Structure formats: structure tokens, C-alpha cells
Amino acid sequence: MIRINLIKxxxxxxxxxxPLIGHGLERDKIIVNNKGIPLSQAMxxxxxxxxxxxxxxxxxxxxxxxxxxxxxVFALGYESRHLSWDEWEKAEVIVLKEKEGELNEVVVSxxxxxxxxxxxxxxxxxxxxxxxxxxGAVRLSEVLxxxxxLQIVSNxxxxxxxxxxxxxxxxxxxxxEPLIGRTAGTFDxxxxxxxxxxxxxxxxxxxxxxxxxxxxxGVVNIIxxxxxxxxxxxxxxxxxxxNTWNPYLDFGLREKNWNIDVLYDYYKTDGYDLSPEVTGYxxxxxxxxxxxxxxxxxxxxGLSFNLFLRGYTExxxxxxxxxxxxxxxxxxxxxxxxxxxINPTLRYKPNNAxxxxxxxxxxxxxxxxxxxxQEEGTVFDIQDFRQFYQRTELQTxxxxxxxxxxxxxxxxxxxxxxxTRYDDKNHFDATYFYxxxxxxxxxxxxxxxxxxxxxxxxxxxxxxxxxxxxYRFSDKFSWQVSIGSGFKAPDFRQxxxxxxxxxxxxxxxxxxxxxxxxxxxxxKGLVARRLIQPExxxxxxxxxxxxxxxxxxxxxxxSLLIKANLFRNDLQNMIETAPIAQxxxxxxxxxxxxxxxxxxxxxxLDVSFKYNDNFSVSAGYAFLDTRDLDVMDQIAKGNMFKKxxxxxxxxxxxxxxxxxxxxxxxxxxxxxxxxxxxxxINWALRLxxxxxxxxxxxxxxxxxxxxxxxxxxxxxxxxxxxxxFSNGIFLEAGVxxxxxxxxITQPNMPGRLLFVGIKIPLLNL
Amino acid sequence: MKNLSMFMxxxxxxxxxxxxDPEPEEEPQLPLVAEMVEDLSAPNDVIDRSTGQVLEEKPFxxxxxxxxxxTTEDESWDVAxxxxxxxxxxxxxxxxxxVDGVFQQIKEIPETATFAMDTExxxxxxxxxxxxxxxxxxxxxxxKPIPGKVILLQTSSGNYAKVEILxxxxxxxxDEELDPLTAEGATYTFxxxxxxxxxxxxx
Numbered sequence: 001m002i003r004i005n006l007i008k009x010x011x012x013x014x015x016x017x018x019p020l021i022g023h024g025l026e027r028d029k030i031i032v033n034n035k036g037i038p039l040s041q042a043m044x045x046x047x048x049x050x051x052x053x054x055x056x057x058x059x060x061x062x063x064x065x066x067x068x069x070x071x072x073v074f075a076l077g078y079e080s081r082h083l084s085w086d087e088w089e090k091a092e093v094i095v096l097k098e099k100e101g102e103l104n105e106v107v108v109s110x111x112x113x114x115x116x117x118x119x120x121x122x123x124x125x126x127x128x129x130x131x132x133x134x135x136g137a138v139r140l141s142e143v144l145x146x147x148x149x150l151q152i153v154s155n156x157x158x159x160x161x162x163x164x165x166x167x168x169x170x171x172x173x174x175x176x177e178p179l180i181g182r183t184a185g186t187f188d189x190x191x192x193x194x195x196x197x198x199x200x201x202x203x204x205x206x207x208x209x210x211x212x213x214x215x216x217x218g219v220v221n222i223i224x225x226x227x228x229x230x231x232x233x234x235x236x237x238x239x240x241x242x243n244t245w246n247p248y249l250d251f252g253l254r255e256k257n258w259n260i261d262v263l264y265d266y267y268k269t270d271g272y273d274l275s276p277e278v279t280g281y282x283x284x285x286x287x288x289x290x291x292x293x294x295x296x297x298x299x300x301x302g303l304s305f306n307l308f309l310r311g312y313t314e315x316x317x318x319x320x321x322x323x324x325x326x327x328x329x330x331x332x333x334x335x336x337x338x339x340x341x342i343n344p345t346l347r348y349k350p351n352n353a354x355x356x357x358x359x360x361x362x363x364x365x366x367x368x369x370x371x372x373x374q375e376e377g378t379v380f381d382i383q384d385f386r387q388f389y390q391r392t393e394l395q396t397x398x399x400x401x402x403x404x405x406x407x408x409x410x411x412x413x414x415x416x417x418x419x420t421r422y423d424d425k426n427h428f429d430a431t432y433f434y435x436x437x438x439x440x441x442x443x444x445x446x447x448x449x450x451x452x453x454x455x456x457x458x459x460x461x462x463x464x465x466x467x468x469x470x471y472r473f474s475d476k477f478s479w480q481v482s483i484g485s486g487f488k489a490p491d492f493r494q495x496x497x498x499x500x501x502x503x504x505x506x507x508x509x510x511x512x513x514x515x516x517x518x519x520x521x522x523x524k525g526l527v528a529r530r531l532i533q534p535e536x537x538x539x540x541x542x543x544x545x546x547x548x549x550x551x552x553x554x555x556x557x558x559s560l561l562i563k564a565n566l567f568r569n570d571l572q573n574m575i576e577t578a579p580i581a582q583x584x585x586x587x588x589x590x591x592x593x594x595x596x597x598x599x600x601x602x603x604x605l606d607v608s609f610k611y612n613d614n615f616s617v618s619a620g621y622a623f624l625d626t627r628d629l630d631v632m633d634q635i636a637k638g639n640m641f642k643k644x645x646x647x648x649x650x651x652x653x654x655x656x657x658x659x660x661x662x663x664x665x666x667x668x669x670x671x672x673x674x675x676x677x678x679x680x681i682n683w684a685l686r687l688x689x690x691x692x693x694x695x696x697x698x699x700x701x702x703x704x705x706x707x708x709x710x711x712x713x714x715x716x717x718x719x720x721x722x723x724x725f726s727n728g729i730f731l732e733a734g735v736x737x738x739x740x741x742x743x744i745t746q747p748n749m750p751g752r753l754l755f756v757g758i759k760i761p762l763l764n765l
Numbered sequence: 766m767k768n769l770s771m772f773m774x775x776x777x778x779x780x781x782x783x784x785x786d787p788e789p790e791e792e793p794q795l796p797l798v799a800e801m802v803e804d805l806s807a808p809n810d811v812i813d814r815s816t817g818q819v820l821e822e823k824p825f826x827x828x829x830x831x832x833x834x835x836t837t838e839d840e841s842w843d844v845a846x847x848x849x850x851x852x853x854x855x856x857x858x859x860x861x862x863x864v865d866g867v868f869q870q871i872k873e874i875p876e877t878a879t880f881a882m883d884t885e886x887x888x889x890x891x892x893x894x895x896x897x898x899x900x901x902x903x904x905x906x907x908x909k910p911i912p913g914k915v916i917l918l919q920t921s922s923g924n925y926a927k928v929e930i931l932x933x934x935x936x937x938x939x940d941e942e943l944d945p946l947t948a949e950g951a952t953y954t955f956x957x958x959x960x961x962x963x964x965x966x967x968x
Contacts, residue, residue, distance in 0.1 A: 505812070506893075528886035579893055584886060588893040639865045641913025647931055647939065649867045649912050698940040700909025702900050708940050 031058045031073060031094045037229060039096060042075040046085075053352065056298075077106050077116060101561065102126060102608070103553065109173060109201045109221035111438060111448060112210055113397060113407060121446050121470035122482040123549050123565040123604070127200040134673070134684035136720040136734045136755055138238055138246045138267065140192035140222065141748065143200065146669055146688055146718070148620030149604035150202070153662060154747040157188030163204055163547075163567050164600030164626045164663050165217035169488055171207070173221040175294075175308055177343045178211070180389045181365030185491070191312060191339070193265040193290050195236060195248040198225040204604070205549040205567060206486025209450040209466030210409075210434050216486035216545050217569070226261045226294050230254055233762040238732075240755035244269040258297040265290045271318075272750040274742050279321035279330065282747050286316035286335075302350055308343040320371060322380070330374040340364045355397040363389045385419040387492075403441065409434040417492045423513065426496050429457040446470040454487075458495060458512070459542055462487050476555045486569075487544040494540060494575050494592040507589040508577065511540035514591040518581055521589060529582045532591075537580065541594050545571040551604075559610045568601040597629040598660065614675040621668040626659040631703050642706060643699050658694050658704035664713075666691035682722045689715035695745050711745035728761035797958050797967055799868075800833055804935050805953040809848025823847060827854075830918070830926050830959045843920050844928070848951050849899055849908060851890045851930075855882045857921035861889035863897060865913050868929040868956065874965040878917055890916055898930050907945040908933045926959040927967060 031042040031054050038058025045051040047068035054060050071088040074080035078096035088094075098104075103118040105126040117124050127143060137143045141158045144150050151161040159167030168185035171178060179187065200222055207215040234250040248265040268287040275282065295307040313336075320331040343361040369383040393411035400406055409432075416427040436450035451465040466484030473479065496510040498517065509517035514537040521527050551565030573594035581589045602625055608618035632654065634640045640652040659665075667690040674683045694704035695711035704710075720734035733756045740752035805828070811821035827842035828835055836842045843859050845852040853861040860880040864871070881889040894901035898914045901907070916928040931937055935949040958967050 579896060582887060582891065582893070582896075588896065639913070641865070641867065641911075643912050643940075645939075647937065648869070649929065651867055651913070696904045697900075697902055698905070698907070698909075698943075699912060700900050700902075700907075701912045702895065702902070706940070 028062065029060045029088070029091060029094055031060065031075070031096060033078065034095055034097050039075045039078070042073060042078075042096065045072045045074070046070070076114065077104055102128075103555075103561070105199070107201050107203075108176060108223075109219050110203050110207075111407070111436060112176070112395065112409075113405060113438070115438075118478070118553070119440075119446055119470075121448055121468035121480045123204040123480070123551055123563075123567075125202040125204075125606075127202070129198055132194060132197055132200070133722055133730075133732070134682070134720050135686075135718070136732055136736065136757070137194050138240070138244070138755075139190045140194060140197075140200075141189035142736070143194060143197075144189065144202075144220070145748075146671075146686055147202070148606050148669060149204065149602075149622040149624075149667075151662075151664065151667065151690065152189070152748050153186075155186055156184040157186040158190050158748050159186040160189060160220065161662070162202075162217045163569055164602065164624050164660065165569065165571075169214065169216035169486070169543075171211050171215040171219045173219060174310070174341070175224055175343075176221060177308070177341070177359070177361045178214075178389075178391075179339075179341070180363045180387055181337075181339055181367075182491070183367070184493070191288075191314070191337070192222060193246070193248070193267060193288075195238075195246065195265050196225045196250055196261075196263040196292065198223045204565065205482055206464070206466065206484045206545060206547045206569075208462075208464035208486040209452050209484055210436065212432055212434075212452055212454050212462075212464070213487060213489040213542070216488050216543070216571075224261075224263070224292065224294065225250070226252070226259070226296070231763055234759055235762055236757065236759040238755060238757035241753045242270045242272055242750060244755075246757075258295070260296075261292075261294040263290070263292040274744050274747060274750070280319050282744075283750070284316045284318035284333075284335075286314055288312065288314035302348055304347045306345040306347070308341065308345075310339070310341040312339040313337070319374070331371040331380050332374050333369065333371045336366075336368040336370075338364075338366045353399045357395040357397070358393075359395070360392045361390070363387075365389075383420045385417070387415070387417050389413070389415045403439060405438040407434075407436040407438075417496070419492075421499050422492065422496050422510075423498050426492060427457075428492075431455045444472045454489075456489060459490050459540060462489075462542055462544070478553050480549070480551050480553070480565075482549045483547070485544065485546055487542045489542050490540045490575060490592070505583070505587040507583075509580070509589065509591045511538050511592045514538055514580055517591075518589065521581070521583070526583050527581050527589075528584045530580070531582060531588075532578075532580045537591065540575065540592055541573050543571065543573045543575055543594070545569050561606075561608050563604075563606045565604045566602075567604075569599065571598040571600075574598055595630070598626065599629060600624065600626045600660075600663075614677065616673045618671045619669070622666070624663055624665055624667070626663045627657065628660060628703070631657060640701060640703065640705075642701055652701075652705055656705045658710070661694040661696070661704055664690040664693040680723055684720045684722075686718045687715060688718065689713065711743070714741070714743065714746055714749075716741065716749065728764040730757075730759040732757040797960060799956045799958050800830075801954070801956050802828070802833070803937065803954050805835065805846060805955075806935070806949075806951065807846035807848070807953060808951045809850075825852065830920060830928075830957055831922070831924070831961070841921060843918060843926070844916075846951075846953055849933070850888065850892050851898065851916070853883050853889045853918060854921065855884070858882070859921055860919050862917045863890060864915050864917060866915055867913065868915055868927065871915055871927055872966065872968050874917055874925050880917070880919055899933065902945075905945055907943060908950060920959070923963055924959060924961055925963075925965055925967075926957055928955055928957040930955045 031039045040056045042054040043051040044060050049066045052064045071083045106114050110120050141152050145152045153159045153161045172187050203219040207219045232252040236248045238246040246267045251262040253260050271281045271283040271285040273281045290312045293309040297305045316335040318333045320333050341363045346358040348356045365387045367385045371380040391413040395409040398406045411432050413430045432454045434452035439447045448468045454462045464485045468482035470480045495512045499508040547569040549567045554562040574596040575592050576595050577590045578593045579588035580591045603623045605621045610616040641649050644650050670687040672685045691713045692710040698709050717738040718736045722732045724730050736753040742751045807826040808823050810819045810823050825845035825847045827845045830843045853859040860882045862878040862880045864878050891897035900911050910930040918926045932954040935952040937954040
């Protein structure tokens with residue numbers, strides 16, 4: 001069996017499906033899946049002759065085949081079928097059954113080629129369409145929050161935490177291309193609507209060897225829907241508590257040589273307030289529109305073109321309280337966010353051994369924040385931010401032989417930012433290459449070796465290697481090890497910020513501006529004393545890490561799957577602010593430096609059990625241990641202290657130290673699925689928990705070391721019921737946070753949310 | 766009640782008499798006691814929050830350790846407080862150093878302590894969150910003395926003292942009691958030990 005397979009690559013994208021009936025010449029066979037969709041990636045092997053690949057509509061010409069005794073029909077992600085020659089001759093349509101179970105999911109983000117999870121030597125999770133539906137989620141954060149080892153963190157938006165690392169270190173891809181636009185490092189997951197997500201790939205551990213910067217903790221790849229046959233128009237509407245409305249329209253059209261998918265999604269919510277005694281909402285009311293177009297066209301033999309377009313616009317409004325000299329004043333705040341993505345891709349596949357992919361992506365992300373005095377209506381503050389990102393990349397895949405696939409990528413990217421808090425329009429350029437070798441030396445072994453070099457105009461060069469290997473002891477048990485390096489480039493803020501907090505009297509300069517900024521302050525006579533020599537200013541290196549992941553996948557019986565992964569990330573050069581000068585006012589000027597070192601390590605464990613087609617249970621547990629190594633050093637030297645109950649100082653021991661804030665040592669989930677036959681209703685009950693976690697320093701030493709500094713553990717119970725009718729109408733109803741728990745330590749969790757939804761496939765009715 | 770105050774007056778009288786004893790070799794070696802100063806209010810200047818301009822300048826609160834009281838600028842003060850800023854009296858050659866340690870366990874001035882005097886532009890006790898004696902938590906907006914930060918002073922008469930700031934808020938609230946948004950700040954509670962005999966030891 002060939003596991004590494006380039007052949008399907010372009011077909012997967014094209015999926016140019018036209019109606020089955022009436023196609024195929026005399027004596028041709030057509031290979032389809034159990035939904036009747038032709039399998040263009042299927043292969044037919046007679047005896048030991050080389051396999052023959054099915055055409056774009058799943059057809060296999062008899063003339064291509066040698067005659068023989070037995071025929072093997074197979075395709076990635078499908079159960080293989082053995083036929084005798086007689087059976088093969090008689091058959092017109094051969095149906096391959098889709099393999100069941102998560103391990104057979106095809107994953108693209110791990111290697112940038114298609115491989116099933118069972119062949120990937122690194123920890124990968126796929127959240128499929130079914131699982132997404134069962135969460136009743138409308139925004140991406142809600143889907144991710146129910147998965148082992150993922151935490152949702154609220155800080156300048158709803159971010160993700162993975163392997164104990166924050167959202168700054170997680171690369172978010174949409175259909176394989178990176179999404180830009182972060183606020184203080186956070187990529188706000190609420191920008192992504194769930195209505196047209198087909199599946200989500202989650203790759204844990206560093207992936208800088210392919211993706212470069214940001215892919216330090218891992219990668220989340222959101223794959224949007226495309227496929228189906230002919231024409232479809234789906235109309236959906238979801239309504240939930242907090243006056244939240246989410247209507248959407250999903251249109252798809254497939255012709256012989258081209259296809260198009262269009263999505264429009266509107267979202268509106270009234271928001272919520274977990275601390276009414278404080279002015280302003282926890283989540284401000286907002287509304288958003290997202291539109292997406294996916295276009296595919298077959299231009300000629302082996303040549304195809306795809307275009308991905310996405311637009312997003314969001315407007316939020318709220319109230320803010322400021323303390324002015326005359327007393328407190330109320331401000332009306334309007335926040336606008338817009339995003340545009342244009343990603344064209346050209347693929348050329350001259351033969352079965354070569355595939356060339358030319359990708360381009362252009363993204364614009366803008367934010368505008370306007371605050372006005374509520375009474376006078378005059379402007380208090382305007383903040384603008386505009387980021388432009390452009391990238392062109394050529395990936396060449398070469399199937400060296402049945403067991404080896406080599407991928408080489410070359411790319412160029414440019415990025416610029418204009419913002420109120422930056423001096424000028426600022427521009428970065430980078431070139432990069434990545435090289436990857438996938439090798440199956442035997443049926444039992446998979447090895448993926450890769451490295452990426454990044455050459456950046458501002459922070460310098462970086463090489464990120466990664467080596468992953470898998471050994472299969474049997475069909476039931478496999479072991480994976482992966483060692484890799486990750487990095488995160490300093491962002492615009494860290495390099496170019498020019499910020500003056502007038503009320504508090506301090507200044508923050510990006511590393512590149514620190515020298516000029518200080519000189520400027522000195523000229524104004526504001527600097528009392530420099531704390532850092534000029535030669536130590538301005539050099540900011542990328543943050544980087546080494547990580548090891550090792551895990552097992554064990555299927556003791558068909559109905560039971562156990563996955564475990566142990567990880568450790570060693571991060572160095574973490575960027576933090578430090579004072580660079582004392583000002584005559586007694587305040588400081590700050591800049592960014594590579595100072596801190598952090599370790600995160602832990603275990604993710606998932607057990608899923610499918611009792612029968614109607615009933616399944618899964619449980620997940622994550623253990624996480626994090627620490628700042630510099631704090632550990634200080635404790636070892638006896639230089640860290642706390643206050644006891646009597647406000648007396650005592651020396652800290654290592655046992656007192658609780659690691660990084662906002663990390664739960666223990667977290668987990670339990671999910672029960674039950675399909676009730678009589679009504680056809682599918683019930684999904686989930687319990688999501690996280691143990692206590694450090695919330696905030698209270699005793700002044702700025703580290704987590706006291707019982708009072710922990711937020712208590714938290715759990716939520718969610719229940720969803722769904723029903724699909726034979727004409728394709730889909731109904732859902734459910735409740736999230738059934739017990740109506742709220743806490744200001746869980747700002748992303750409003751109280752109990754009831755929801756209903758319907759999806760109507762207009763053309764099926 | 767009357768009896769009690771009479772007793773106290775009597776004790777005080779004895780104490781004063783003993784302290785005035787003209788024969789030093791007769792003086793009993795009293796253990797040094799930490800003095801506690803509570804709720805010394807030292808509000809910061811009023812600053813225009815949009816421009817950073819000082820609208821109303823507030824005075825420093827001057828403190829004499831040997832006299833254990835608030836003084837005026839013209840008198841012999843050792844340290845002065847305003848907002849989060851702590852000055853040492855350079856005019857009287859008071860110098861200061863900041864060291865890490867448990868206040869009670871600091872039995873003598875460590876050799877590594879580097880004493881400095883305030884100048885026109887720098888302070889011996891640095892200001893700013895995390896630099897000197899306090900940290901500011903941007904989440905809770907609390908200003909907390911950094912545990913284990915001890916200020917060492919050499920007063921104008923050459924005597925050494927150790928000072929620990931215990932609270933920046935009125936009433937020295939515990940971590941649980943403190944609400945930084947409503948508590949009255951710039952109100953110092955601190956403890957100190959002054960060694961009057963000129964040695965570097967605090968025993």
C-alpha cells in the first residue's frame with residue numbers, strides 16, 4: 001500500500017464532479033464512495049503490476065490494465081477492496097467505504113501534503129463536521145474549548161492556549177493560509193464563523209520547520225466546506241440567548257471544469273456583563289458580516305486554478321469610564337475591524353511524480369477605535385491600525401519513489417503596518433525556503449524530516465529544523481516521536497511601538513526606536529538616568545524554542561482508541577519589556593528585550609469508545625506544568641519572598657511557585673453521544689472542566705505563589721440535540737453552560753445559553 | 766481606667782529616667798525593637814491625565830527615624846514620601862540601599878549593599894514598578910510592596926537603619942481585603958529598626 005501519495009493532491013482540490021450516470025466509456029469502471037461521489041484519487045492494482053490511477057471522475061479504462069487474477073482497489077481514507085478478476089470484469093461501479101475513526105482523517109497542515117493521521121508521526125487532532133455540529137457552536141472559540149489540551153483565554157479578544165503557550169505562539173490558518181490581525185498578540189477566534197467549517201486540524205508542537213514564525217506551540221488549520229455535487233443552496237439560521245442571531249447562506253455550484261462556493265454569514269449579539277458594578281460590558285454588543293468565495297477551475301491537463309476570497313467586517317460598541325481631573329467621565333466607544341483576504345493558487349501536475357503549487361496571499365487587516373465623551377460628544381481618542389501582508393510561495397513536490405516524497409518551498413513575504421502608535425509606515429521583508437522529506441522505509445516506519453530557513457529584513461535569519469518518526473508495533477499500536485524547533489519573530493509592536501501614557505507618565509518604545517526615542521527625551525531634558533547602554537538597545541532576536549513530543553496511538557479493540565502525547569517546550573529569548581531610562585518625573589521609559597526563559601511540559605490523553613452506532617463516549621485529560629526559569633533561579637538563590645498571613649515577609653521555596661499565570665495544571669472533558677433511533681435525534685452531552693489556575697498576583701512579588709492568587713476550578717455542562725431529515729433539513733437545539741455558572745475569572749463564559757438552529761437545503765426540498 | 770493611665774505614666778517616667786541615665790556603662794542592652802509607622806498619608810501630585818502636566822503639586826511627607834515622627838523639610842529628616850516616590854535626605858548626607866531579604870533576618874548591613882545618595886536626577890531608592898520597592902499590577906491596579914525588599918539607610922548621624930514598606934494603602938489591608946480601586950492609596954505603613962550605636966549590626 002502506498003501511503004505517501006502525491007497523486008491525489010490536485011484532485012482533492014479540484015474535485016470536479018459531474019453526474020455519474022452517462023459517463024465512462026464502454027467497459028470503463030467507475031470508483032465512487034458510499035455517497036456516490038467519484039473518487040478521482042482511487043487506484044487500481046492488478047496482481048503486482050504498478051497501480052493505475054482513476055481519472056478525475058473516478059473512471060478507470062480497462063485498456064490501461066493488464067489482466068490478472070486479483071484486483072485491489074484502494075484510496076486514501078477508504079477501506080480497500082479485494083476483487084477477483086471475474087468480479088472486477090462484471091462490476092461497473094465499485095463502491096469504496098469510507099474508513100471510520102479519527103485516525104483515517106486526511107490532514108494537510110502537518111506536512112503540507114495530504115496524509116492520514118495514522119501515517120503522521122506527530123500529534124494531530126481533527127475536529128470533524130459532526131463534532132462541530134454537536135457543539136452547537138457559532139464561533140470558533142466554542143468549538144476549540146471542548147478539546148483536550150486547549151484552553152480559551154480572554155485577553156484583548158478570545159485567544160487560544162495550547163501546550164501551555166499563549167495565542168501569540170499559535171499559527172491560525174484558514175484553508176492552509178495564515179490569518180493576520182492580532183491585537184496585543186491575540187488572534188481573536190470570534191472572528192471565525194463556524195457555519196461553513198468542514199473540519200479543523202490541530203497540530204500540536206512546533207511547526208516552524210514548515211510555517212516559520214508563530215507556529216511555536218502549534219497550528220490550527222480551519223478547512224472550509226467545498227465539495228458535494230451539482231448545485232446546492234443552503235439557508236441557515238441560528239438563534240440563541242443574549243439576542244444572538246446568526247443567519248447564513250451557503251451556495252455551491254460544480255460544473256465539469258469549474259466550481260464555486262459562496263458563503264455569507266451575519267452575526268449579531270447583545271453581549272453580556274459579568275461585573276455589572278463596573279462600567280462597561282464584559283463582552284460588548286457587536287455585529288459582523290463575513291463573506292467568502294472559493295473558486296476552482298481546471299485550466300488544462302494537470303493545470304488548475306483556485307481562488308479564495310474572504311471579507312470580514314465587525315462593529316462593536318460599548319461604554320468606558322475614564323477618570324479625568326473633573327471627575328469620572330463616560331465615553332462611548334466604537335470599535336471597527338475589517339479584514340480582506342485574497343489567495344489565488346495555481347497548481348500544475350505534469351505527471352504523477354511532480355506537483356508545482358504557486359500560492360499567493362494578500363491580506364489587509366484594519367482596526368479603528370473611536371471614543372467620544374458621552375455628554376459633549378467630542379472626541380476623546382482615535383486609534384487606527386492597518387496591517388498589510390503579502391506572500392508568494394512556490395512549493396514543489398516530487399515523488400521520488402513509492403516511499404519518498406520531497407517537498408521544497410520558496411517564498412517571499414512583505415508586511416507593513418500603519419498605526420496611530422507607530423511613527424511611520426513600517427515595512428518588513430522576508431524570504432524563506434522549506435525542505436521536507438517524507439519517507440516510509442518500511443510498512444512499520446514513517447519518517448518526516450524538515451527544515452525551514454527564514455531571512456528577515458529586521459530581526460535576522462533563523463533556521464528551524466524538525467525530525468519526526470513513527471514506529472508501528474502492530475496495526476493496533478504505534479509510537480511517535482517528534483523533535484523540532486519553533487520561533488516567533490518580534491512583531492511590529494515590539495520593534496516599532498512609540499507609546500506615551502500621558503496620565504501615568506511613562507513611555508514605551510519598540511526596540512528599533514529605543515535609541516531615537518531616548519535621544520528625543522534627553523533633548524527635552526526628561527531623562528534623569530539611562531539604565532541601559534546604547535549599544536544594548538535595538539537588537540531584538542526572535543523568540544525560539546526546542547520541543548519534544550512523544551506519544552502513542554493504541555487501538556486495543558476496534559471500538560476503542562487511546563491517544564496520548566507527552567510534550568516539553570523550552571522557550572528562550574522570550575520578549576518582555578524592561579526599563580531603559582529613569583525619567584526626571586520618577587517614571588520610566590521602557591523597551592523590549594529578550595529576557596525570559598520558560599518551560600512548559602505536560603500530557604494530553606484522549607480515550608474514545610464507540611459502543612455501537614448509537615452510543616459512544618470519549619474522555620480527555622490534560623496535565624500541564626509551566627515555569628519561568630528565571631523565577632526558579634531567583635527562588636534557588638533565595639531572592640524571592642512572599643508575605644504570610646500576618647503581613648510578614650517569608651522566603652519562597654520552589655514548592656510555593658505555581659508556574660505561569662492562567663494555566664490549569666489539570667483539565668479535561670467527558671462527552672457522551674447517543675443517537676435515539678425512534679426519533680432520530682442525536683444527543684451530545686459534554687462536561688468540560690479545568691482545574692484551578694493562577695489568576696493574578698496579589699502579594700506584590702508578581703509571581704504565582706499564594707493560594708489566594710488562584711481562580712477556582714471551573715466546569716460547564718453543554719447539551720445539544722440535532723436531527724437530520726431525509727430531505728436534508730437539519731435542526732438543532734441545545735443549551736450551553738446548563739448550570740448557568742458565571743465567574744469574572746472566566747470572562748469568555750456568559751451564563752446559560754439556549755440555542756436553536758435550522759439549515760434548509762433549498763434545492764433538495 | 767484611671768489606674769491604668771497612672772500606671773502608664775509611671776512606666777513612662779521610669780523609662781525616661783532610665784534613658785537619661787548619665788552613666789552609659791550602666792545602660793542595659795535593650796534589644797532593638799522594630800518601630801511601626803501606620804497610615805502615613807503622602808498623596809501624589811494631581812496630574813492631568815491627558816497631558817501629564819502637574820496641576821497641583823503636593824508636598825513630600827518628611828520623616829525622622831530617630832525621632833519617629835513626621836517633621837518638616839527644614840528639620841532633620843531621613844526619608845520623605847510622596848506617591849510611590851521615596852527620597853533620602855541628601856542634604857544631610859543620608860544614603861540608602863535596597864537589598865533582598867527577610868526584614869527580621871537582616872542582622873547586619875551586608876557588605877554587598879551599595880549605598881547611594883539622591884542627586885538632582887536620580888533617587889537612591891529607584892521608582893517605577895518592579896525597579897524599587899513596589900510593583901504595580903496592571904490587572905488589579907494594585908500597588909504592592911515587593912516582598913523581601915528592604916531599604917537600608919545611613920542617617921546623617923551615621924547610624925544604620927533598615928526599613929520595610931508593608932502597605933501602600935490605608936489600614937494596611939490584607940491581600941484579600943484590598944480593593945485597589947476604592948482603597949485610599951499613597952498611605953504608607955512601614956516598619957523600621959534604627960541602630961543608634963553606629964554599628965552595622967541590628968542585634
